[in-house]
Amino acid sequence: MNYESYVIPVIFVWVGFVSAISFMEAWLKFRAPGVTLPIGLSIGRLVFKGLNSVEWVFGLASFLLLFLGGGLGGSNSYLLYIPLLLLLLQTIWLLPAMNKRAERAIAGAELPKSTLHFYYIGAEVLKLALLVSFGISLL
Known part of the structure; x- marks a missing residue:
């Protein structure tokens, strides 16, 4: 069985999910009538x-x-490893920190400016670029 051929659709569906949510849903929800900052942040926490x-x-x-396909050691494997590392950083650092910040904002606290969103967006852009490159390299 050619397991590697199944990786291609998985990679591109992953790209679609991240693109749709991180680069469309994330900011569009705040443009909907009646969506206040606390509501938008609550939705965002759940969606992310x-x-x-x-x-x-x-x-x-x-x-x-x-x-399973024996393709982990290929010269382009880093194109998957780095996105997995970025996902790990988002999971253990960025998302928890952003969630704590959102909880405080929802509770009405005045918060200083933060660079967390910029780090998250940067990670998403890099992750997408690498995943698209990886998917194309498998074609």
């Missing part, structure tokens, strides 16, 4: 928690399929 879980499914499925 779900996205993070789904990303782990895609990431682990990709890794497992490559492992």
Whole structure:
């Protein structure tokens, strides 16, 4: 069985999820009538928690399929490893920190400026670029 051929759709569906949520839903929800900052932040926390879980499914499925197909040691494997590392950083550092900040904002606290969103967006852009490159390299 050619397990590697199954990695391609997994990678591109993963790219679609991240693109749709991180670069469309994230800012569009705040443009909807009646969506206040606390409501938008509450929705965002829920959506990004779900996205993070789904990303782990895609990431682990990709890794497992490559492992089963014997393709983990290829010269382009870093194009998957780095996105997995970025996902790990988002899971253990960025999302928890952003969630704590959102909780405080929802509670009405005045918060100083933060660079967390810029780090998150940067990680998403890099992750997408690498995943697209990886998917194309498998074609």
